[in-house]
Amino acid sequence: MHVDLVGLGLAVLVAGLVARLARRVGLPSVPCYMLVGILLGPGTPGPSVISHPEDLGLLAALGLVLLLFHLGVEFPLEQVLGGGRRLFLAAGCYIGLNVGAGFLFGLALGWGGAEALVVAGALGVSSSAIVTKLLVELHRLTNAETPVILGIIVIEDLFLAFYLALLSPVLSDAESPLALVGEVAVSFGFLALLFAVARFGARAVARLVGDREDELLIVLTVGLAVLVAGVSEEVGVSDAIGALMIGLVISRTRLKERLERLVLPLRDVLATVFFVAFGLSIEVGEMGAVVVPVLVAVLVTLLGNVTAGIVAARLFGFNQRGAANIGLTVLGRGEFSLILATLALGAGLDARIGPFVALYVLVLAVVSPVLAARSHLLARVMPDRLLRANWTYVREETISTSCTHLDRIRVTGTDTAVCEECVRLGTHWVQLRLCVTCGHVACCDDSPHRHARAHAEAAGHPVIQSAQPGEDWRFCFVDDTLVRAPMGSPRR
Incomplete structure (x- = not known):
């Protein structure tokens, strides 16, 4: 046990130090945690601080639960509903283009239909953490296109719940088409039940976990989140769905702001364990076989994002710079891609998914900040005919509010x-x-x-x-x- 604690402590400490260095050069922390896991794990030549990554399974699962739970707590439902039809069209276009292209790419890899669905989700949904970090660091919070970018990533988070509900029965390997339909119905039924609780039972949930003392509030809430996640898994639905949805319930109570503050440190530590554990499970020797598919996937994602950015710019009347900012800011992939890969590996799908998603996320973690900071170069070559108005004279200028x-x-x-x-x-x-x-x-x-x-x-x-x-x-x-x-x- 002493050796296990030493290995875990060393891995988390190194992950934090590497992330601190990365932030100084503008890179996100999530891929750093994963990279440390790869370098210190048994799949890399040299000494390994944790020889049996499966020993971290429960801690990693708690990290996943808290990650999705906090995402649900932060979910600004009113902001999405108030964004108007154009925002939903822009987000729908972004999700449709990227998930659709990802699914076709997954089929082209020939790994299997279930694997194609995992690849579609991994390629299709951006990282909320990376996107918001870029907006702050690039000083674009007052840009005209920023509310559209934030709306897209918020609607993506809502899409996440439905996608996990669809994917869970597929990953369970149903015995027949009828059984698959039944499991999909159960997944969406459970999702509908949790939505109903969010709509009508939020007060009851607040009375159940509410307390004046922060200690008891966080204990009761985490217990409820883990319980609902466990029940979700027992009924054949991903534990991630249960955690996300109970977070959405909490977001509609008076406890929302207190719990956002209280859960955040616990989420950050255990989510780090989750990302490190994912890296520990990767065999570096298998990455060579997925280098070409990863590079193609990055190009597919870049093309899908730029196209979606142009569509959003047409909808909202932005210029080329706005279109480029939208497409390149939401380019980063992170948490959700790794969650999907973890679920796929746990379900026994093609083992190449792990190194493929790991390398894909790492490449985009470096590429996305660089491209987002140089969006004016893309704006310079984007023709006016793609947009609704003539912006030739000011195509590279920022639009501020x-x-x-x-x-x-x-x-x-x-x-x-x-x-x-x-x-x-x-x-x-x-x-x-x-x-x-x-x-x-x-x-x-x-x-x-x-x-x-x-x-x-x-x-x-x-x-x-x-x-x-x-x-x-x-x-x-x-x-x-x-x-x-x-x-x-x-x-x-």
Whole structure:
């Protein structure tokens, strides 16, 4: 037992140190935990700190339960429902493109139908933790496309519950099509029951686990989460579903904020054990056989994400930079991909799934932050015909919702088709800009005299609008960025 504790303590300590170093260079922590497990495990040449990864099975299972439970507690259901039809269309397009492409890719690998479903989920759903981390580190919280990105990952989390309910019977290897239908019905029936509890029984659950003392509250809540996860597994549904759904129940109670705070440290420690344990189970020698499939999978994911980003930009009227930001920010894969691989290996599916998903997540962990930080390069080559408006002049510019000068908008259209100052001087102009405060029309910054900027400085009118046919974007000279009101606000 002493050796087991030493091995576990060393693995978790090294995982934390490596993650700390990775964060200094902008890389997420989840793949670091997995990488440490691979390097310190029996599947790698050299000394192994934990020779029998299966000994960590119960701790890893608790990490998975708390990971999904906390995800359910954080789930902002009202935000999703208030996002409107366009948000659901954007998220549906993203999920459909990526999961569909992943399923076809899984079939092309020839590993089997159940394996293709696992590959579809692993390739199809992004990492909420990685996405939110990128938004903070890249200072994009006030970008116009950020609410769309957050809406997509939230709806992905909801999709996760349904996907696990569908996948669990498949992984159980039903004896006949009728038996499979029956198990799917049981899974969705159990899911519906938990949704009903979330809708109508949240108060009863709050009375059951609620207590003024934090100690008793966390003990009762974790006990309930583990119990529901266990019951889920007993009825043939993934324990992950039960944990996620009981978290969703808690999210609808007055205990939500306290439990978010109390569960977080426990979740982080045990989830680290889960990721390390996953890495410990990987045979490094098997990774060579999946290098080519992983590289193809990364390209498939990149293509699917960029396509979904363009669709979302069309729906919400963003430019090329917004489309690129959406597609590349949600590129990272992490927790859910590893959870699916763990379930697949536990069900006895093709052993290549483990190293395939591990290497896939590692590659995207490095690639996604690099590409997201350089999204302007993709925006530069993205043609206008893919979007609803003509953004050629400002395709690489960020659209911000933080401008404090939008209350100065008074004029939104004009019939003037010349720069009068340029006409008087007998010079030419490149494009025209409309002052949205007074209606003055003047030439752009690429014109010889930059009359629009001169007017803005002289009159103190900071916001202009393109006066070119087919364009209606607005730019603030003070904030030096494209601007628009936050999503849901009426456009003037």
